[in-house]
Amino acid sequence: MTGLSGAAKLAGVMGWPVSHSRSPRLQGHWLARYDIDGAYLPLPVNPGDFETVFRALPKMGFSGVNVTIPHKEAALLLADEADDLARRIAAANTIIFREDGSSLATNTDGFGFLMNLQDQVSDWKADAPAVVLGAGGAARAIIVALIDRGVPEIRLLNRTKARAEAIAGELGSPVHVLDWTEREAVLSDAGLLVNTTSLGMKDNPPLEIRLDDLSPQATVADIIYAPVETDLLISAKARGSRVVTGPGMLLHQAVPGFEAWFGRRPVVDDALRQAVFPEIYGAP
Numbered sequence: 001m002t003g004l005s006g007a008a009k010l011a012g013v014m015g016w017p018v019s020h021s022r023s024p025r026l027q028g029h030w031l032a033r034y035d036i037d038g039a040y041l042p043l044p045v046n047p048g049d050f051e052t053v054f055r056a057l058p059k060m061g062f063s064g065v066n067v068t069i070p071h072k073e074a075a076l077l078l079a080d081e082a083d084d085l086a087r088r089i090a091a092a093n094t095i096i097f098r099e100d101g102s103s104l105a106t107n108t109d110g111f112g113f114l115m116n117l118q119d120q121v122s123d124w125k126a127d128a129p130a131v132v133l134g135a136g137g138a139a140r141a142i143i144v145a146l147i148d149r150g151v152p153e154i155r156l157l158n159r160t161k162a163r164a165e166a167i168a169g170e171l172g173s174p175v176h177v178l179d180w181t182e183r184e185a186v187l188s189d190a191g192l193l194v195n196t197t198s199l200g201m202k203d204n205p206p207l208e209i210r211l212d213d214l215s216p217q218a219t220v221a222d223i224i225y226a227p228v229e230t231d232l233l234i235s236a237k238a239r240g241s242r243v244v245t246g247p248g249m250l251l252h253q254a255v256p257g258f259e260a261w262f263g264r265r266p267v268v269d270d271a272l273r274q275a276v277f278p279e280i281y282g283a284p
């Protein structure tokens, strides 16, 4: 599509700031690839203006938006309807504006995590306890996805234990909260270890954890994508574990939104990886 028509479909990402977002490049790649008459825009929206802009977008013809930090909770509250996932995660990342102007909130972060996990470890099974480090927004989405996938027990450890306890209180069994100091003691029979903290991210402190008790059969995932191979993943790989890197979660979480707004189910493939993360996968 070399130019937009007057009937072009519109979507975007609302954040503050939003300049770091990879979503415009991601969604723009699919729009070009599928030759769709549509546009996806970065929408920098100050929290004070969020409600006004959110209500105006469907009136301006937008089919929907992604919402990112700091708007994920506000979007859930403002939407006319929220699906079960968004309500349980207590945050929305994807909004669909219907023809009548009403809005539906959902959350695709957990879906993105699971699709990325299955992409990289195709025979992963939800048949053993999972250890989740961290209790922030990403952890909540991942825990909901793991529960729905049938993981029998989720051991949740966070520096601030009260945050983990709040998640366990809301999501119930099978989430069990343990002390952050127990993070090595809980590994021996785990089938999955997931780092959802910001520890190990570029310019952040490292995640300190010895994997001596982890079975080599266990899968280790880190949702951090800068660097793509965190020290956690390097140690896990050296022990023979299968590892799951973070960039794919971002790519996969975008699939349901694109399909809802632009009417085509897009694929996550090497061309997309190169377009969105050229520094990792090489420029296209």
Ligand code: NAP
Pocket (backbone or CB within 6 Å): 133, 134, 135, 136, 137, 138, 139, 158, 159, 160, 163, 196, 197, 198, 199, 201, 205, 223, 224, 225, 246, 247, 248, 249, 250, 251
């Ligand atoms: P968040 O809500 O701010 O949560 C941050 C988490 O990190 C909390 O559990 C926090 O513990 C923990 N933490 C931070 N500093 C720590 C320290 N010094 N020691 C121990 N724990 C510490 O952030 P989020 O949105 O969940 O995101 C978490 C990470 O995931 C970020 O690196 C983000 O870039 C990445 N992420 C990746 C994707 C993807 O698509 N790959 C998607 C979402 C997020 P406290 O509760 O004690 O503060």
